[in-house]
Amino acid sequence: MRSRWNDLEAQHLIENAGPNPADVDLALRVYTSRLIGKEPDLVLHGGGNTSVKTQRMAPDGSEKDVIHVKGSGWDLATIEGQGLPAMWLDQLLTARTVPNMTDDEMVVFLRNEMLDKSGPNPSVEALLHAFLPAKFVDHTHSCAALAIADQPNAAELSREIFGDHLCVVPYVMPGFRLSQEADTIFRENSTAANGLFLVNHGLFAYAEDAKTSYERIIGYTDECETFLVRSGAALMPEEQFTRIENPGAHAVITALREALSTWGTFGTDGPVLDLRIGYANDRYLALANLEDVSSRGTATPDHVIRIKPRPMIGEANFGVTDWQTAVRDYADWYESYFARNAVHARESKTMLDPLPRVSLIRGLGIVGIGRNSKEAGIAADLAEQNARIILSAEALGRFTPINERDLFDLEYWSLEQAKLKAAA
Numbered sequence: 085m086r087s088r089w090n091d092l093e094a095q096h097l098i099e100n101a102g103p104n105p106a107d108v109d110l111a112l113r114v115y116t117s118r119l120i121g122k123e124p125d126l127v128l129h130g131g132g133n134t135s136v137k138t139q140r141m142a143p144d145g146s147e148k149d150v151i152h153v154k155g156s157g158w159d160l161a162t163i164e165g166q167g168l169p170a171m172w173l174d175q176l177l178t179a180r181t182v183p184n185m186t187d188d189e190m191v192v193f194l195r196n197e198m199l200d201k202s203g204p205n206p207s208v209e210a211l212l213h214a215f216l217p218a219k220f221v222d223h224t225h226s227c228a229a230l231a232i233a234d235q236p237n238a239a240e241l242s243r244e245i246f247g248d249h250l251c252v253v254p255y256v257m258p259g260f261r262l263s264q265e266a267d268t269i270f271r272e273n274s275t276a277a278n279g280l281f282l283v284n285h286g287l288f289a290y291a292e293d294a295k296t297s298y299e300r301i302i303g304y305t306d307e308c309e310t311f312l313v314r315s316g317a318a319l320m321p322e323e324q325f326t327r328i329e330n331p332g333a334h335a336v337i338t339a340l341r342e343a344l345s346t347w348g349t350f351g352t353d354g355p356v357l358d359l360r361i362g363y364a365n366d367r368y369l370a371l372a373n374l375e376d377v378s379s380r381g382t383a384t385p386d387h388v389i390r391i392k393p394r395p396m397i398g399e400a401n402f403g404v405t406d407w408q409t410a411v412r413d414y415a416d417w418y419e420s421y422f423a424r425n426a427v428h429a430r431e432s433k434t435m436l437d438p439l440p441r442v443s444l445i446r447g448l449g450i451v452g453i454g455r456n457s458k459e460a461g462i463a464a465d466l467a468e469q470n471a472r473i474i475l476s477a478e479a480l481g482r483f484t485p486i487n488e489r490d491l492f493d494l495e496y497w498s499l500e501q502a503k504l505k506a507a508a
């Protein structure tokens with residue numbers, strides 16, 4: 085992975101930002117956020133988040149510390165200044181010593197500190213960004229890092245690759261608890277560290293300037309890629325030609341659509357199916373333990389809200405009846421998954437529809453399923469990325485993402501559900 089930083093582009097943005105230094109900081113923050121967003125192997129479809137700390141004028145006329153953090157529903161690839169709402173930093177730091185905060189309390193707390201209350205809700209990881217003292221903070225779900233972070237010995241591997249340059253943070257659900265946990269670990273180990281390695285989740289990098297922070301996240305990702313190559317577990321390249329029309333695909337795809345449409349879940353235009361064919365997909369679908377690996381969970385937690393905890397598996401010769409059975413079996417599994425996990429939730433949960441968002445068709449390809457082509461495309465993109473990560477993770481050791489209970493907590497987390505609504 086290479087840096088896409090361009091001095092001329094950065095200079096141009098600085099010149100256009102106007103006289104306020106805070107607007108210059110924000111312009112550079114938008115710039116490197118977009119550079120990250122352009123790289124699918126760093127973040128996909130709303131994943132990851134970034135922030136910058138600067139000063140802005142308070143109502144009393146004094147300059148006060150603020151933090152701009154990515155807003156929910158914004159995608160780093162296309163983010164603009166308004167997608168990074170600002171909050172009063174000193175107030176956010178008081179949350180360090182608050183013993184507990186529910187998700188809803190955290191949203192209210194963050195919104196109260198916003199300079200412009202009409203902005204989007206700040207990212208659920210906003211407090212973690214606030215607690216890290218560096219000016220620029222970058223967070224990604226880098227594919228290469230996930231192939232390593234989803235190993236039973238992820239912490240050891242991180243130490244082997246990064247030494248004490250990254251603090252290892254064990255898996256904690258994103259939000260308030262993760263922010264406090266990461267802050268504690270950072271403060272105990274911060275002297276040599278320039279970033280965090282979040283087990284089962286992703287990477288954080290930080291620095292005093294935009295370029296260094298961005299290039300650290302690229303550098304860490306690159307080190308993970310190199311480590312995978314050295315370990316015989318290289319990430320297969322992302323393919324540019326994954327939408328090849330396959331003449332044999334028509335019948336099986338039509339049958340799948342018919343079996344899904346009887347449920348009425350995907351609206352009047354749906355379901356829309358997005359079939360992806362490619363070398364990496366072929367290798368993944370040919371795995372002898374496909375049923376097992378594909379059912380262990382998603383490569384990074386927040387993928388679960390788009391593609392559910394597992395895909396539905398079928399064969400290239402399936403007709404309508406075969407698919408009806410497969411869909412019914414999937415729905416039965418999903419209902420039992422919901423039942424066995426919902427009992428542990430603090431508040432009562434309402435089950436989402438029990439249908440798959442991804443189907444793996446052995447001998448053919450990976451299919452994204454949605455109400456429209458955008459949803460189907462997102463599901464297919466994430467499923468293909470998961471396939472590449474799982475292939476690497478299995479070559480390295482054993483793909484071991486967060487467990488079912490943690491996945492459920494994420495899928496049924498009110499803040500994640502809000503993210504979907506904001507993006508719709």
Ligand SMILES: [Zn+2]
Nearest residue numbers: 132223285286
């Ligand atoms: Zn994250």
